[in-house]
Structure formats: C-alpha cells, structure tokens
Amino acid sequence: MDWDQLELHPRIISGAEMCSLCPGGAVCFCPGPAAALRSSSLRISVGCPILDELLRGGLPAEGVTELSGESGAGKTQLALQVCLSVQYPTQYGGLNAGAVFISTEDTFPVRRLQQLIRGQSCLRSDVPPSLISSLNFSDRVYIEHAADLASLQECVSRRVPLLLARGLVRLVVVDSVAALFRSDFLASDWLERNRQLLTISAALHHLSREYSTPVLCINQVTDVFSSSDSLVPPSSTGTPTLAPALGLAWANQVMVRLMMWRLQGTVSRGDQSSVPRRLQVVFAPHLARGGRGAGVWREGVRGLTETA
Numbered sequence: 001m002d003w004d005q006l007e008l009h010p011r012i013i014s015g016a017e018m019c020s021l022c023p024g025g026a027v028c029f030c031p032g033p034a035a036a037l038r039s040s041s042l043r044i045s046v047g048c049p050i051l052d053e054l055l056r057g058g059l060p061a062e063g064v065t066e067l068s069g070e071s072g073a074g075k076t077q078l079a080l081q082v083c084l085s086v087q088y089p090t091q092y093g094g095l096n097a098g099a100v101f102i103s104t105e106d107t108f109p110v111r112r113l114q115q116l117i118r119g120q121s122c123l124r125s126d127v128p129p130s131l132i133s134s135l136n137f138s139d140r141v142y143i144e145h146a147a148d149l150a151s152l153q154e155c156v157s158r159r160v161p162l163l164l165a166r167g168l169v170r171l172v173v174v175d176s177v178a179a180l181f182r183s184d185f186l187a188s189d190w191l192e193r194n195r196q197l198l199t200i201s202a203a204l205h206h207l208s209r210e211y212s213t214p215v216l217c218i219n220q221v222t223d224v225f226s227s228s229d230s231l232v233p234p235s236s237t238g239t240p241t242l243a244p245a246l247g248l249a250w251a252n253q254v255m256v257r258l259m260m261w262r263l264q265g266t267v268s269r270g271d272q273s274s275v276p277r278r279l280q281v282v283f284a285p286h287l288a289r290g291g292r293g294a295g296v297w298r299e300g301v302r303g304l305t306e307t308a
C-alpha cells in the first residue's frame with residue numbers, strides 16, 4: 001500500500017491566508033492554522049524520536065490537534081505519554097507544566113499512567129535520570145470527568161481555565177470528543193449536534209489561544225462505504241474503510257489531524273511483543289503526509305525502526 005497516494009481529505013490546506021477553521025464565511029473563532037504555527041515554533045515531544053521526526057518535533061504547542069483511530073489503536077496511550085512529556089523543560093520537548101486530561105467515556109487509566117511514569121527512564125533515554133526522578137509526574141496530571149456535553153462545556157469554560165491561568169497546566173486532552181456526540185444525539189438531531197460541536201470547538205480554540213496551550217482531542221472512527229470518502233483501510237484486506245467520526249463540521253475545526261490504527265502481525269522486542277500500529281499525518285499546515293509504524297510497549301508508544 002502506498003500510503004501517500006491515499007485521498008486523505010478533500011480540503012486544501014496551503015497558504016498562510018487560508019483559515020481552514022472558518023470556511024465559507026463562518027464566524028471566525030481562530031487566527032488560522034498557519035498563524036497559530038507562526039506564533040510559536042514550540043513543539044511538545046510525543047516521547048519518541050521516531051514519531052517526533054514524523055511530526056517535525058512533536059505536537060504544535062498551540063491549536064487543536066486531533067488523534068483519531070479505531071478502538072485499541074493506542075490513542076489513549078499516546079495521549080497519556082504526551083501528558084508526561086509536557087512536564088519536561090523545553091530543551092527536552094516539554095513546556096514545563098502539567099496536563100489536564102478530560103475523560104468522557106471510561107474511567108481514567110490511573111494504573112497505566114503510573115506504569116508509564118515508571119517507564120520514563122527507559123522511554124526517555126535522552127533525559128538525565130536525575131531530572132526524571134526529580135519530576136512528580138502524577139501530581140501534574142489533572143483528571144476531569146465529563147459524562148455529558150453540559151459537563152464538558154462547564155469543564156472547559158470554568159475549571160480548565162483556572163488551571164491554565166494559574167500556570168499549572170499547558171496541555172488539554174479530551175478523550176474523547178466523539179463519545180458525547182454519539183450518546184447525546186439521535187441521527188435526526190444533526191443540526192443541533194453541529195451547533196454543539198461548534199460551541200465546544202470554539203471553547204477549545206479559545207483556551208488554546210488565550211493561554212497559548214495545545215489541545216489534543218481524541219476522536220473515534222466510523223465505517224465508510226464510499227471509497228472516495230475513505231481515509232484508511234483497517235487492514236490490508238479490510239472493507240469497509242475507516243474515517244474519523246463527527247464529519248466535516250468537526251474536521252474543519254481541527255488544525256492537525258493524525259490517525260492511528262492497528263496493523264496485522266506482531267512485533268517483538270526483548271520479552272515484549274506488540275501488535276504493530278501506524279501513526280499517520282492526515283493533514284497539518286506544517287507537515288507532509290506520511291506515517292510511521294509504532295508499537296505499544298510497557299514503557300509507552302515507540303515508533304518502529306524501518307527494519308523492525
């Protein structure tokens with residue numbers, strides 16, 4: 001499969017003048033993706049040099065980045081990893097601050113976070129061990145639960161701004177955006193659903209802009225039966241194909257879209273094995289399309305070397 005030949009997204013993201021977040025004369029909530037990237041060349045390392053290379057340093061330190069993918073792809077694993085990375089000083093790819101993790105579906109995976117914290121000295125061999133052991137990682141991950149849209153709105157408009165204003169956090173993770181929109185609306189409510197989507201995304205953009213903070217939104221995928229709409233084959237033989245959930249109304253609010261999915265087979269390393277994954281850049285104003293293989297290990301998500 002030549003991944004770069006995939007028809008990834010219908011819209012064009014090219015010049016500094018084009019704001020992909022506010023198409024068609026809609027009310028503009030944002031400075032546009034290129035402006036957001038111009039204002040800061042800072043990136044948050046995702047904790048692995050191979051994946052950072054794909055992302056030209058990591059996640060942009062401003063704007064809304066979406067990570068979508070099928071269940072079990074490793075989206076939450078990568079998001080947790082970034083919640084730790086952001087705590088390092090900037091020379092190690094962090095922003096020297098904590099993260100707020102808004103969980104909308106499952107209970108927050110506390111034990112897995114603790115395992116990832118213990119694995120930092122293995123994952124982050126670029127960081128002095130004394131620095132790793134001096135950081136109280138778990139004290140700087142703030143967990144919020146939002147079981148419905150009203151709670152999410154309350155969270156992003158009241159509690160999260162307090163954390164940001166006090167300088168306690170510099171990363172907002174929402175895991176996941178799709179869950180609430182799937183549970184709170186019937187298919188016939190699409191107009192109200194889109195209105196709520198824009199309200200939530202406006203609040204997230206406001207947080208990002210006001211506090212110079214990156215927002216990472218986890219999204220799920222839906223089956224797509226038209227080949228022209230499809231983004232990703234779930235496997236080499238797979239039909240139907242998969243596309244991020246929530247449609248174009250949401251896609252147009254996102255500055256960077258990444259996808260992650262499981263491939264077939266197994267990769268091994270020492271006493272561990274993993275289902276191989278792929279992290280793919282679907283669109284981003286500063287990145288070429290491309291992807292890298294990855295595995296989920298005890299210490300976290302790592303890109304695979306070409307020979308792995």
Ligand SMILES: Nc1ncnc2c1ncn2[C@@H]1O[C@H](COP(=O)(O)OP(=O)(O)OP(=O)(O)O)[C@@H](O)[C@H]1O
Nearest residue numbers: 069070071072073074075076077078112296297298
């Ligand atoms: N301790 C661990 N060691 C190795 N791999 C792990 C560990 N914990 C989880 N994983 C891997 O991560 C996968 C789950 O990843 P994750 O929870 O990030 O999925 P997801 O993409 O967020 O899925 P969903 O949309 O269902 O929440 C497991 O299926 C397993 O392969």
